Amino acid sequence: MARYTGPKSKIARKFREPIFGPDKALEKKNYPPGQHGPSKRRGKQSEYAIQLLEKQKAKYTYGVLERQFSNLFVKAAAKQGITGENFLKLLEARLDNIVYRLGIAPTRAAARQLVSHKHITVNGSLVNIPSYSIRPGDVVEVREQSKTLEAIANSVAGRKINKFSWLEWDANALKGTFVNYPERADIPENIKENLIVELYSK
Template sequence: MARYTGPKSKIARKFREPIFGPDKALERKNYPPGQHGPSKRRGKQSEYSIQLTEKQKVKYTYGVLEKQFSNLFKKASAKGGIAGTNLLQLLEARLDNVVYRLGIATTRSAARQLVSHRHILVNGELVNIPSFSVRPGDVIEVREKSKSLEAITNSVAGRTINKYSWLEWDSKNLTGKFIQFPDRESIPENIKENLIVELYSK
């Protein structure tokens, strides 16, 4: 399946969460989409359906395709510790997500585009693969020729204080550092990763 490019508000309403950022449509219609609106009777979800929905929500949130997600889960399971936490840490370490968290882009999809269009360096080397895994100590920066791009300057200008303890940011040089993998409590997304672990354990 190709990456989803349809209406984002529709997906946000499906999960009843602003997974793509603030959404006025979701605020007005905080119920799943459909021709019958909020009055439609919706049957009780099965355990499998709840688990699958949670996995889909995470995939949409981080912009990950099915095969990528499956491979990440295998990698998370192979590591020591809690598989669900490992999975979220691997998702947070994706280059497009790190660019978004640093405030270089306002959304993950915009960050993915910046990486793909060769505007981002990792440790001084050009990397144009959004799924590239950043490691602790890696330095992420905006390419010199790209620092004047309006999309980047506007995003950085709207950036507040550093919200994430696992990242460092140098606003003068548009340079960030991935200090460490975040602990579970530091990741702000409303995700029940235990449901995903249960789904893959079947």
């Protein structure tokens, strides 16, 4: 399975949430896609279907493929604490997500591209793996040769100051520090991680 590159509005309508950002199509048609429109005949979803849908939403939100997703869940389950919360914390600690959260890129897809194209360093070393796990204390920075890129400059210009408490941002140097793993209450994504845990527990 390759990474999804199809219509984002269709996916947003499937979950009835703007998981890729503001979407006019979702505002106009706030019901799942399909040839029958907002039909009342859509059957009641089973427990498994609801759990699977939540898993798919998380995968699309963070842009993670199945193997990476399941491997990350295994790591979360092996850690002390609540598995669902551990899982979201690990997703948040991915390099592409950190680049997005810092405001260096406007979307996670754009963040993945910046990382893959070698525009980002971690603790001074070039890292081009979007799934790279960031640890508390790590410094994520725009590569010196890339600091004049228009895409990065535009994204940083629209960044909100101190948006996330677990990240520190140096606007002059275009670098940020991953202070610590975020608490569940601080993660804004509307994901019911308990349903994902239940699905993997079957």
